[in-house]
Amino acid sequence: xxxxxxxxxxxxxxxxxxxxxxxxxxxxxxxxxxxxxxxxxxxxxxxxxxxxxxxxxxxxxxxxxxxxxxxxxxxxxxxxxxxxxxxxxxxxxxxxxxxxxxxxxxxxxxxxxxxxxxxxxxxxxxxxxxxxxxxxxxxxxxxxxxxxxxxxxxxxxxxxxxxxxxxxxxxxxxxxxxxxxxxxxxxxxxxxxxxxxxxxxxxxxxxxxxxxxxxxxxxxxxxxxxxxxxxxxxxxxxxxxxxxxxxxxxxxxxxxxxxxxxxxxxxxxxxxxxxxxxxxxxxxxxxxxxxxxxxxxxxxxxxxxxxxxxxxxxxxxxxxxxxxxxxxxxxxxxxxxxxxxxxxxxxxxxxxxxxxxxxxxxxxxxxxxxxxxxxxxxxxxxxxxxxxxxxxxxxxxxxxxxxxxxxxxxxxxxxxxxxxxxxxxxxxxxxxxxxxxxxxxxxxxxxxxxxxxxxxxxxxxxxxxxxxxxxxxxxxxxxxxxxxxxxxxxxxxxxxxxxxxxxxxxxxxxxxxxxxxxxxxxxxxxxxxxxxxxxxxxxxxxxxxxxxxxxxxxxxxxxxxxxxxxxxxxxxxxxxxxxxxxxxxxxxxxxxxxxxxxxxxxxxxxxxxxxxxxxxxxxxxxxxxxxxxxxxxxx
Numbered sequence: 042x043x044x045x046x047x048x049x050x051x052x053x054x055x056x057x058x059x060x061x062x063x064x065x066x067x068x069x070x071x072x073x074x075x076x077x078x079x080x081x082x083x084x085x086x087x088x089x090x091x092x093x094x095x096x097x098x099x100x101x102x103x104x105x106x107x108x109x110x111x112x113x114x115x116x117x118x119x120x121x122x123x124x125x126x127x128x129x130x131x132x133x134x135x136x137x138x139x140x141x142x143x144x145x146x147x148x149x150x151x152x153x154x155x156x157x158x159x160x161x162x163x164x165x166x167x168x169x170x171x172x173x174x175x176x177x178x179x180x181x182x183x184x185x186x187x188x189x190x191x192x193x194x195x196x197x198x199x200x201x202x203x204x205x206x207x208x209x210x211x212x213x214x215x216x217x218x219x220x221x222x223x224x225x226x227x228x229x230x231x232x233x234x235x236x237x238x239x240x241x242x243x244x245x246x247x248x249x250x251x252x253x254x255x256x257x258x259x260x261x262x263x264x265x266x267x268x269x270x271x272x273x274x275x276x277x278x279x280x281x282x283x284x285x286x287x288x289x290x291x292x293x294x295x296x297x298x299x300x301x302x303x304x305x306x307x308x309x310x311x312x313x314x315x316x317x318x319x320x321x322x323x324x325x326x327x328x329x330x331x332x333x334x335x336x337x338x339x340x341x342x343x344x345x346x347x348x349x350x351x352x353x354x355x356x357x358x359x360x361x362x363x364x365x366x367x368x369x370x371x372x373x374x375x376x377x378x379x380x381x382x383x384x385x386x387x388x389x390x391x392x393x394x395x396x397x398x399x400x401x402x403x404x405x406x407x408x409x410x411x412x413x414x415x416x417x418x419x420x421x422x423x424x425x426x427x428x429x430x431x432x433x434x435x436x437x438x439x440x441x442x443x444x445x446x447x448x449x450x451x452x453x454x455x456x457x458x459x460x461x462x463x464x465x466x467x468x469x470x471x472x473x474x475x476x477x478x479x480x481x482x483x484x485x486x487x488x489x490x491x492x493x494x495x496x497x498x499x500x501x502x503x504x505x506x507x508x509x510x511x512x513x514x515x516x517x518x519x520x521x522x523x524x525x526x527x528x529x530x531x532x533x534x535x536x537x538x539x540x541x542x543x544x545x546x547x548x549x550x551x552x553x554x555x556x557x558x559x560x561x562x563x564x565x566x567x568x569x570x571x572x573x574x575x576x577x578x579x580x581x582x583x584x585x586x587x588x589x590x591x592x593x594x595x596x597x598x599x600x601x602x603x604x605x606x607x608x609x610x611x612x613x614x615x616x617x618x619x620x621x622x623x624x625x626x627x628x629x630x631x632x633x634x635x636x637x638x639x640x641x642x643x644x645x646x647x648x649x650x651x652x653x654x655x656x657x658x659x660x661x662x663x664x665x666x667x668x669x670x671x672x673x674x675x676x
Contacts, residue, residue, distance in 0.1 A: 059260050060132075062106050062113050062158040063271035064185040069154070070099040070274070071183045084179040087172060091146040096154065098224035105231030106158050107346065110240075112353050114268070114528045115500075117160075120250045120353060122392050125360040127253050129243045132160035132188075135202040136239065139195070140167035148207040150176075153190070155231065156205070159239040162189040164199050184289070185270065208235060250357040254500060255554050262293045265499060268527045269296060276533040281310045281317035296503070301511045301523060302537040307479075311532060312340045318532045322346075329381035329478050341381070341478055342531045348388075350528035351481045354501040355389045358485045361496070361552075362448050363470035364420065366394040371412050373404035373423035373431070381478040382451070386422060403427070406434035413442065420444070424451035426666045429458055429591055430655035433613055436465055446470040452665055453493070453563065455582070457589045461613070475561055480526040480534050484559045489551035493579075495559045497545065502526055504559060505536065506545050517546045519562065569669065571597055571604050571645070574631035578669055581608065584628050588621060589614055592657055598672035605646040606632065609657060611666075616651040625649070 076085050076094055088094045096102075103113065110130060111119030117130040136156040138149040149165055156163050165173055170192040177190050193199065210226045211233075230236060245253065257264070269290045276282040288298050310317035322344040329341045343351065364370070370390055374382040383399065390397040398412050404423065409431060412418040421428065421444050428449060436442050444466045450473060462468035475483040475495055483502050484495030497504055505523040506514045514520040522541045526534040541563060548558040562579045569576050582593050592611035599605070608625065610616060625647075626632050632647050657666050 060160040061267035095220040095223040101224040101228040105228035137202040152207040275530040278320040344531040362472040369396040369418040370420040372399040420446040425454040487552040596670040618649040622649040
């Protein structure tokens with residue numbers, strides 16, 4: 042006789058509905074918490090009496106599944122670092138397990154947990170269906186979607202199902218057994234042959250991670266919803282998010298019901314100011330420094346799993362930017378106080394089949410020339426504000442200098458500078474990556490993209506566009522960007538207002554990807570207001586691009602009833618400030634020739650200053666040029 046724990050119809054539906062190991066981990070965490078809080082409950086006693094409570098150690102199981110799938114947060118794909126291909130995982134369908142005797146319950150239970158993690162429905166042949174019903178009810182109590190579980194009598198035929206014979210746990214030598222040791226044995230058990238046999242693995246040569254995700258568009262919302270559920274439940278471990286009483290997340294649309302994380306709150310509750318955003322994970326991973334360009338330093342903690350996820354997700358992005366096996370990369374992202382870019386890029390590049398030369402300090406033309414001559418370096422990675430003056434000096438010292446690929450981040454690069462790279466250095470690929478210390482990569486440019494348009498990384502950092510009140514804006518409208526870091530759980534970022542502006546819309550790219558792309562406009566302080574008029578920093582930059590300008594800084598001030606706007610430029614060739622001033626006055630009403638308000642005689646002053654390449658002040662920590670300075674906001 043069959044005893045269904047879920048109905049046959051539900052089981053058939055589960056065959057076509059994807060399941061994700063993160064939901065299994067959340068269910069296991071619920072059982073672990075129940076065992077700790079309610080050890081005398083019937084369900085807890087049932088597990089303890091069977092001697093299987095050690096299997097519900099979430100941290101050990103998480104690490105085991107991470108090894109089993111090559112990244113539990115990347116499931117159902119495993120990106121391969123040496124080839125930019127992927128392995129695709131899929132469930133077998135239905136798995137049959139035998140519950141032979143009460144004193145060996147851990148064998149079928151191990152099979153159930155790992156079979157469910159792989160997305161399989163499970164049939165247990167058992168003489169004690171009530172015990173399994175108790176377990177199933179406990180696992181499903183918090184409401185996370187799990188595959189089906191059915192029980193049948195011992196020896197009952199199960200046509201079409203895959204019978205799995207679960208072996209004993211790996212033996213222990215030299216010390217007494219305890220629950221913690223058994224949990225570690227189960228973690229190691231996750232990578233054994235029988236555990237691997239619970240999934241189908243398909244190697245997809247020539248398919249990158251972004252392509253695999255794009256072809257899975259029918260289940261994209263379900264996949265992102267699973268990631269959001271996992272993130273929110275992990276965030277509840279922090280005192281900050283516990284205090285906010287986060288709502289349950291079932292679907293992707295529930296994201297907009299979660300509170301926005303403002304920068305001021307992040308700074309107050311993050312190290313070194315506070316520990317309210319610490320999750321209590323194992324002290325491992327990496328700590329990066331941020332915030333020094335606009336305020337007091339803040340430290341961003343990545344757990345070991347967070348760091349591994351970041352590297353796994355970044356390597357396919359670096360391939361998409363144009364890196365290939367055998368490239369020789371000059372990494373000019375520098376150390377010092379703001380070392381995040383150097384540390385992250387060095388970790389990512391070191392795992393790829395490349396040669397990398399990380400300069401570590403501020404790069405010079407001599408560095409570049411030596412590495413090109415002696416090591417045949419063909420790629421340079423850096424920030425435009427620092428990189429372009431170095432490359433121009435190197436070109437002046439060595440007229441035959443060639444750089445095949447220039448990859449950049451940190452700030453936009455003018456189109457005139459990109460053209461200079463192509464014309465003077467023979468650069469074939471010029472590509473941008475958007476990233477932040479808080480959450481790593483946000484978007485990237487493939488070979489078919491230029492200007493401000495970037496592919497987004499929704500499975501890693503989910504982007505939203507909202508108005509000033511935090512209300513979601515329709516596709517195609519410009520607004521403020523919110524970032525939800527889907528794979529960072531120590532110091533979680535949920536709907537974090539990063540202070541940047543852009544718009545998101547659907548786009549079919551020449552590289553073959555169809556999906557959401559981001560037009561990135563830069564910092565939200567790029568809206569300049571004066572004389573009761575407004576203009577965008579990005580629009581000023583676009584107007585100055587034909588003049589060969591590399592950097593633009595706008596300073597607004599007010600003193601003794603005189604408002605002033607000073608626009609400073611950098612260029613590799615001499616520019617006429619009066620010509621630029623006349624052009625901007627004719628383009629922007631704010632900068633027009635009318636020099637006073639008729640009503641109150643407030644005067645207005647507009648000046649253009651033209652500087653040589655590299656002459657504008659760089660921030661001593663980040664190396665960036667401060668794009669907008671509003672002296673009216675300073676104390």
